[in-house]
Amino acid sequence: MKLIFERGGSGRTMQYLPEGDTPKAVLPAHLLRQQPARLPEVTEIEVGRHYAELAKQVFGVVSGFYPLGSCTMKYNPRINERVASLPGFAAIHPLQKDAEGCRGVLELAEKLLCEITGMDAMTFQPSAGAHGELLGLMLIKKYHEQNGALHRKKIIIPDAAHGTNPASASMADFDVINVPSDENGCMDMDAFEKVLGADVAGLMLTNPNTLGLFDPNVLAITEKVHACGGLCYYDGANLNAIMGHVRPGDMGFDVVHLNLHKTFSTPHGGGGPGSGPVGCKEFLKDYMPGSALMGNHPDRSVGQVRAFHGNFGVVVRALTYILTLGADGIREASQTAVLNANYLMHKIKEDFPVAYDHPCMHEFVLTLEQLKAENGVSAMDVAKGLIDHGMHPPTMYFPLIVHEALMVEPTETESREALDEAAKAFHAVRLQADNDPESLHNAPVSTPIGRPDDVAAARDPILRYTFPE
Numbered sequence: 001m002k003l004i005f006e007r008g009g010s011g012r013t014m015q016y017l018p019e020g021d022t023p024k025a026v027l028p029a030h031l032l033r034q035q036p037a038r039l040p041e042v043t044e045i046e047v048g049r050h051y052a053e054l055a056k057q058v059f060g061v062v063s064g065f066y067p068l069g070s071c072t073m074k075y076n077p078r079i080n081e082r083v084a085s086l087p088g089f090a091a092i093h094p095l096q097k098d099a100e101g102c103r104g105v106l107e108l109a110e111k112l113l114c115e116i117t118g119m120d121a122m123t124f125q126p127s128a129g130a131h132g133e134l135l136g137l138m139l140i141k142k143y144h145e146q147n148g149a150l151h152r153k154k155i156i157i158p159d160a161a162h163g164t165n166p167a168s169a170s171m172a173d174f175d176v177i178n179v180p181s182d183e184n185g186c187m188d189m190d191a192f193e194k195v196l197g198a199d200v201a202g203l204m205l206t207n208p209n210t211l212g213l214f215d216p217n218v219l220a221i222t223e224k225v226h227a228c229g230g231l232c233y234y235d236g237a238n239l240n241a242i243m244g245h246v247r248p249g250d251m252g253f254d255v256v257h258l259n260l261h262k263t264f265s266t267p268h269g270g271g272g273p274g275s276g277p278v279g280c281k282e283f284l285k286d287y288m289p290g291s292a293l294m295g296n297h298p299d300r301s302v303g304q305v306r307a308f309h310g311n312f313g314v315v316v317r318a319l320t321y322i323l324t325l326g327a328d329g330i331r332e333a334s335q336t337a338v339l340n341a342n343y344l345m346h347k348i349k350e351d352f353p354v355a356y357d358h359p360c361m362h363e364f365v366l367t368l369e370q371l372k373a374e375n376g377v378s379a380m381d382v383a384k385g386l387i388d389h390g391m392h393p394p395t396m397y398f399p400l401i402v403h404e405a406l407m408v409e410p411t412e413t414e415s416r417e418a419l420d421e422a423a424k425a426f427h428a429v430r431l432q433a434d435n436d437p438e439s440l441h442n443a444p445v446s447t448p449i450g451r452p453d454d455v456a457a458a459r460d461p462i463l464r465y466t467f468p469e
């Protein structure tokens with residue numbers, strides 16, 4: 001495919017505007033370009049075709065099945081986009097004073113998300129999940145600081161955790177204490193109890209965890225952390241399995257972050273704006289950066305972590321999503337997400353074994369360790385092979401505790417027929433792995449680009465166009 005720089009030619013334009021009649025801004029000479037920037041020069045049809053061509057190469061939720069575990073790639077209803085692009089929302093200036101409508105959106109979204117999570121206050125400042133984690137840990141740190149307990153440096157994190165958890169904890173200057181999982185894929189209680197003590201600042205937990213399993217010991221876990229003076233942080237990036245059924249606040253958690261760009265329906269995956277609101281219990285409220293509802297506490301707040309109220313458009317989408325579904329719809333969405341995951345798991349586990357074979361929540365993890373040993377076909381090969389069946393691959397090699405892992409999250413927005421089709425694709429790839437394993441090393445063969453060198457792409461990215469001289 002041609003790049004935009006390779007289309008068009010010198011002097012081509014799609015300019016309709018008359019010459020400006022206002023004086024040109026006068027910049028100091030040393031700030032001026034010596035030569036005009038080398039920008040693409042294209043006509044309107046050329047730029048139109050360029051983007052149409054790009055759009056054809058993109059795979060999104062509307063192109064096909066997209067079971068990217070841990071990412072919750074559900075269909076995002078178009079009405080959310082419609083509402084977020086209303087001029088009163090999209091064209092608001094953050095310093096505008098008469099913004100009662102936008103304020104109302106923030107207040108209602110805060111109220112409803114507090115209701116869903118069992119928290120007492122919420123801020124929309126954090127730009128994404130990991131940013132929310134950092135803020136949540138800053139609240140925990142502030143709490144210990146205010147209680148003269150700065151010696152509490154340990155944050156307990158299970159080994160199945162999302163990688164951002166230990167990263168955020170060390171960024172917040174805590175020491176990460178890793179706890180292994182037991183044979184059921186949940187927190188190993190003996191190992192957990194051994195690390196409890198007066199130096200524990202808190203715990204970070206995802207429940208259901210990244211294996212898609214709900215830890216039945218969660219109440220005992222949060223109770224024990226509290227008993228030794230620590231606080232409990234809930235990673236609520238994926239609330240898709242529990243919203244409307246169980247609340248982190250009722251499971252004993254003091255702080256939680258959500259990913260509005262996963263559970264609450266904002267398109268993501270292309271690096272677009274996200275939102276990782278942080279909620280907390282009443283006793284931590286004063287440390288929060290502030291919100292539309294609670295303002296902020298000038299002496300005790302940890303301070304702003306982002307300008308104004310974060311990515312406001314994402315909050316508008318989330319609120320639209322919650323209001324259009326209603327309380328019953330929210331509950332049904334998570335029920336269906338769990339049902340779909342279990343249905344698909346049962347259909348494909350004959351072909352690819354499940355790492356921890358228990359009823360799952362919104363996602364499940366396969367292990368291809370044996371397949372790799374026997375046929376030389378890796379999780380990567382199977383993921384790439386699935387692309388040739390018209391679907392996006394599942395998440396690969398995560399969580400780290402499962403060898404040759406594929407993590408599948410179908411979401412609630414898929415029909416039974418779509419799940420049956422997906423199961424057929426998995427089955428076809430399994431047959432291919434048995435009958436012609438070599439061929440899978442070259443998959444995908446049906447896409448514009450075959451198998452890129454992902455290590456080189458990460459280490460040595462070419463991000464800048466070089467003009468042929």
Ligand SMILES: *Cc1c(COP(=O)(O)O)cnc(C)c1O
Pocket residue numbers: 070071128129130131162164165206235237238259274276
């Ligand atoms: C996605 C995810 C995160 C990180 O969220 P970002 O918005 O990507 O920063 C954290 N925890 C879990 C469990 C996740 O799935």
